[in-house]
Structure formats: structure tokens, C-alpha cells
Amino acid sequence: MTVTAVRKDPEKLTVTLDAAFEASPERVWQLWADPRQLERWWGPPTYPATVTAHDLRSGGRVEYHMTGPEGDQSRGYWEILEANAPHRLVFRDGFADADGRPNSDMPINEVRVMINEVGGGQTRMSIESVFPDAAAMEQLLAMGMEQGLQEAVGQIDAILAEDVASTPGR
Amino acid sequence: MQIAPPDFDRMFGALADATRRDIVRRAIGGEEGVAELAEHYPMSFAAVQKHIAILERAGMVTKERIGRRKVVRTNLEGLRRARRLLDQYEELWRGRVTRMSALVTDET
Numbered sequence: 001m002t003v004t005a006v007r008k009d010p011e012k013l014t015v016t017l018d019a020a021f022e023a024s025p026e027r028v029w030q031l032w033a034d035p036r037q038l039e040r041w042w043g044p045p046t047y048p049a050t051v052t053a054h055d056l057r058s059g060g061r062v063e064y065h066m067t068g069p070e071g072d073q074s075r076g077y078w079e080i081l082e083a084n085a086p087h088r089l090v091f092r093d094g095f096a097d098a099d100g101r102p103n104s105d106m107p108i109n110e111v112r113v114m115i116n117e118v119g120g121g122q123t124r125m126s127i128e129s130v131f132p133d134a135a136a137m138e139q140l141l142a143m144g145m146e147q148g149l150q151e152a153v154g155q156i157d158a159i160l161a162e163d164v165a166s167t168p169g170r
Numbered sequence: 171m172q173i174a175p176p177d178f179d180r181m182f183g184a185l186a187d188a189t190r191r192d193i194v195r196r197a198i199g200g201e202e203g204v205a206e207l208a209e210h211y212p213m214s215f216a217a218v219q220k221h222i223a224i225l226e227r228a229g230m231v232t233k234e235r236i237g238r239r240k241v242v243r244t245n246l247e248g249l250r251r252a253r254r255l256l257d258q259y260e261e262l263w264r265g266r267v268t269r270m271s272a273l274v275t276d277e278t
Contacts, residue, residue, distance in 0.1 A: 003267055019267045023274045031270050041269035125270075127263065 004124075016128040025115045025123045029086030032056065032113065039064075056083050062091070063100065075100055081110070089113040184228035189213075190221050194244050197231050203239030 005018040021028050031037050035054035043049035043066045053063035062078040075096040082090040094108040110130040118124045184190055189211060196207060208218040222242060225231040233240045 003264055017263050017267065019270075021271065021274055027274060028270075031273060037273055040273055041266050044265050044269075125267075 016126060019125050019127075020118070021123045021125060022121060023123055024121075025086040025117050028115045028123050028125055029089075032089055033085065035062075038062075056080060056089070058083050063096070073098075077102065078111075087115050089115075180224075180228035181230065184225050184230050187221065187224075189218075190225055190230075193218075193221060193225060193242070194230055197242045197244040198246070200241055200243030203236075203241050204233070205239070207242055 003017060003019050005016075007016045007018075031041065033056050035051040038054070039049050039051050042051075042064065047066045047068050049064045049066050051062060051064045053061060055061055058080055060080040060083070062080070063075070064077070065073045065075045067073050075098065077094055077096050077100075078091040079094070080089070080091045082088055090110065090112045092108045092110050095103045097103045112126075112128040112130065114124075114126045114128075116124055185194070192210070193207060196202060196210065204219065204222060205215070207222070208215045211218055222231065222233070226233060229245055231242050231244050233242055235241075
């Protein structure tokens with residue numbers, strides 16, 4: 001598996017990540033559809049996810065919390081908009097308060113997952129995140145939702161490399 | 171000179187624009203004033219001033235009056251912190267996809 005591309009569209013406010021798997025679409029779908037598998041990748045090892053509700057159908061809901069090393073918990077939920085196994089999943093990913101109620105102060109982003117066989121036993125999974133507005137995108141960027149700031153990262157690298165190479169100003 | 175800790179939300183907004191990234195690169199040496207910087211860009215002086223104001227609010231550059239010029243200088247510590255934060259942010263989905271891969275390839 002590799003991440004094959006990350007694209008941003010500042011006009012449509014989308015970030016898209018493409019990945020290729022050596023597996024069937026049905027197998028890739030199970031990563032999302034099986035709550036015990038979802039728990040094993042949604043959060044990092046230091047902040048694992050526990051899925052407490054999982055109804056992956058249109059109109060259904062997934063509820064989860066992330067547990068930090070100090071036992072601190074943050075809750076989230078998915079509102080499922082479309083679920084067409086094994087090829088398409090669309091959901092809104094939101095934050096919930098400690099009681100599990102949606103936190104309307106936090107932006108929701110819509111995630112569209114497309115899973116398709118591309119031949120040679122390979123499946124492409126495309127994950128597109130759509131943000132309701134630029135301010136929401138910036139806020140979620142700050143919460144670690146964004147994955148494709150490669151251009152800005154590259155530019156910053158270039159700037160810092162120039163700094164190292166240039167004569168100090170003062 | 172006091173430099174306030176950068177607000178990371180503003181940093182990303184500030185760096186998301188190509189002209190502003192170019193200004194940040196040019197201002198590393200702190201040699202040019204606002205008017206001199208503006209000459210590099212095919213836009214109005216007011217437009218360049220707005221870009222510089224956004225960068226200043228984001229803590230990416232400072233402006234200092236030296237004689238008759240307002241010299242613009244890049245805040246390198248802010249850049250370094252933004253760089254580290256950007257690394258962390260990109261990790262999120264890449265990490266998820268890596269873990270997905272481990273689940274799938276475990277079985278082959």
C-alpha cells in the first residue's frame with residue numbers, strides 16, 4: 001500500500017488522499033465496516049479509538065472516543081449519509097461533548113470514501129474531505145485533520161534551507 | 171522586541187497563499203521595506219500591504235521602522251514551529267492509511 005496522491009482544492013475546499021491496496025474492494029471496505037478493524041486504524045497507537053456504536057447505513061451513526069495516555073477522552077461521531085458497500089461511503093465527521101452530544105462549536109467535515117478495483121488485484125481508495133467553509137477548514141487543519149500540506153511544507157523547507165545557507169543578517 | 175506566540179490557525183491561512191510565501195522567503199534577510207517588497211509583485215501596493223498585514227498577524231513576519239522605511243523581517247521561530255506542526259498534521263491521515271495497510275497485508 002502506498003499513498004499515491006494528496007490533492008487540495010481551495011475553491012471547492014476539499015482535500016483528497018488516494019491510496020492503493022493489494023486487496024479486493026470488499027476487503028478494503030471491511031476496514032470501515034467492521035468496528036473492531038476501524039478501532040485499529042482510526043486513532044494512532046498513542047490515542048486509540050474505541051467504537052461504541054456502529055451502524056454503517058445511510059442515516060446511521062458511528063460513535064467513538066479517543067483515549068489519550070493520561071486517560072483523557074475526546075468523543076466523536078459519524079453521521080452516515082451514504083453507504084454502498086463496498087464502493088462508496090459518505091459521512092459527516094463531528095466532535096461530541098463529554099455526554100456524546102454533537103458539539104456545534106466545532107466544524108463538521110464531510111468525508112467521501114470511494115473504493116474501486118483498478119486491476120492487477122489492486123484497489124484504489126480515495127478519501128475526500130470537504131469543508132463547509134474556509135474558516136472551518138483552517139480550524140480543522142489546526143486539529144490535525146489535514147494531510148496534504150506538502151506544498152507549504154516544501155516551501156517552508158526551502159525557506160529554512162536558505163536561512164541556513166545565507167549569511168546571518170544580525 | 172516582543173513577538174507574540176504564533177497562532178497556528180492564522181499561520182496556515184498565512185502560508186496558504188503563494189504571494190505570502192514568497193514575501194516570507196524574501197524577508198528572511200530583513201533587508202527590504204514594505205515599498206521595496208511591493209515592487210516585486212504585479213499587484214497594487216495596497217494588496218501587498220494586506221498580505222504583509224496577514225503575515226504580521228500570523229506572527230510570520232515583523233515590521234520595524236528603520237529610518238524612513240518599514241523593514242519586514244521573517245520570524246524564523248514561527249516558521250520552524252509551523253513546520254513541525256505541519257508535519258504532525260500530515261501524519262494524521264497518512265498514519266491512518268498506514269495502519270489500514272498493516273491490517274490488510276497481515277493476511278497475505
